[in-house]
Amino acid sequence: MNGLGEPLDCEMFEKGLRTRRLGKKIHYLSEVDSTNLYARNLAEEGGLEGEVVIAESQSRGKGRLGRSWVSPAKRNLYLSVILRPKLSPLHAPQITLMSAVALAETIQSFIPLPPEIKWPNDILVGGKKVAGILTESSCAADRLFFVILGIGVNVNFPREEMPESIRDTATSLMTLSGALVDRTALALQLIQNLDRCYGDLEGHGFPAMAERWSGFFRLQGKRVKVEMMDQDVQGKAIGIDGDGALILEDETGTRRRIVAGDVIPLEPGR
Numbered sequence: 699m700n701g702l703g704e705p706l707d708c709e710m711f712e713k714g715l716r717t718r719r720l721g722k723k724i725h726y727l728s729e730v731d732s733t734n735l736y737a738r739n740l741a742e743e744g745g746l747e748g749e750v751v752i753a754e755s756q757s758r759g760k761g762r763l764g765r766s767w768v769s770p771a772k773r774n775l776y777l778s779v780i781l782r783p784k785l786s787p788l789h790a791p792q793i794t795l796m797s798a799v800a801l802a803e804t805i806q807s808f809i810p811l812p813p814e815i816k817w818p819n820d821i822l823v824g825g826k827k828v829a830g831i832l833t834e835s836s837c838a839a840d841r842l843f844f845v846i847l848g849i850g851v852n853v854n855f856p857r858e859e860m861p862e863s864i865r866d867t868a869t870s871l872m873t874l875s876g877a878l879v880d881r882t883a884l885a886l887q888l889i890q891n892l893d894r895c896y897g898d899l900e901g902h903g904f905p906a907m908a909e910r911w912s913g914f915f916r917l918q919g920k921r922v923k924v925e926m927m928d929q930d931v932q933g934k935a936i937g938i939d940g941d942g943a944l945i946l947e948d949e950t951g952t953r954r955r956i957v958a959g960d961v962i963p964l965e966p967g968r
C-alpha cells in the first residue's frame with residue numbers, strides 16, 4: 699500500500715498485471731510534460747499496441763481543446779496507452795466510451811458512491827469530477843493508425859491542495875472514500891479493466907458496450923445544454939448512437955447528433 703506521497707510500486711504493478719494485450723511494456727516516468735505527448739512520440743516511432751506510459755507528475759497535463767489537467771506529483775494517476783484498434787476513424791470515439799466504462803467500473807470498486815459518466819469523457823461522483831479521459835487519434839481519411847488513450851484520476855488529492863480553479867468542481871477517491879487509496883492497486887485494476895473492455899469491444903462490438911455505458915449515464919431523458927465550439931444547444935439527452943455521438947431531442951421531437959461538446963445538466967440526473 700502506498701502512503702500519501704509514496705511512489706507507485708512498479709515491481710508489484712508488473713508482477714500483478716494479468717492482461718491479454720495492455721501493459722506488456724510499461725514506461726514509468728517520475729516527471730513528464732504529458733503522458734499523451736510521450737506516448738504519441740512512442741507510437742510515431744513504432745511503439746506497439748498496449749504500451750503504457752505512467753508518470754508521477756505532469757508539467758503540462760492536457761485536457762481537451764487546449765485545456766490543462768492539474769497533475770501534482772505522487773497524488774494521482776496519469777497514464778496513457780497506445781492502441782491500434784481495427785476501427786475506421788469514424789468509430790474512434792468508441793474508444794473513449796469503452797474507456798469510460800472501464801474507468802467507471804474501476805472507480806466503483808474503490809468508493810462507496812456510484813460513479814457517473816458525463817458524456818463524453820468525464821467521470822463524476824456526486825456531481826464532481828474525479829477523472830477525465832483524453833483520446834487523441836492519428837489517422838488518414840479512411841485509416842486509423844493509432845489512438846492515444848490518456849486517463850487522469852484524482853486519487854489521494856486533498857481538497858486543500860487543489861488550485862482554486864477546480865476546488866469546487868473536482869474531488870478525489872480519498873475524499874470520497876475517507877481513506878488513502880492504493881495507487882498501485884488502482885492502476886493495476888484500471889489497466890486490467892481496460893484490457894477486458896477493449897477485448898469486449900472488439901469481440902462483441904459496440905452495442906453491448908453502449909448498453910453498459912448507459913448504466914453509468916444518469917442524464918438519460920433529462921434536459922441538458924451542450925456547449926459546442928461555435929454554438930450552444932439545449933434539449934433532452936436521449937443517449938448515444940453507434941458512433942458514440944450524443945443524441946439530443948428538441949421540443950419539436952427532432953433529434954440531432956452531437957459529436958463533441960460539454961454537457962451541462964439543466965435538471966438533476968436520475
Ligand code: BT5
Nearest residue numbers: 732734759760761762765767768777830831848849850868
Ligand atoms: C479532460 O479534459 O477531462 C481530460 C483529462 C485527461 C488527463 C489525462 S492525465 C494522463 C493523460 N496525459 C495528459 O496530458 N492528459 C491525460 P476536459 O474535459 O477538457 O477537462 C479539463 C477541465 O477539467 C479543466 O479545464 C479544469 O476545469 C478541470 N480539471 C483540470 N484538472 C483537473 C483535475 N485534476 N481534476 C478535476 N478537474 C480538473
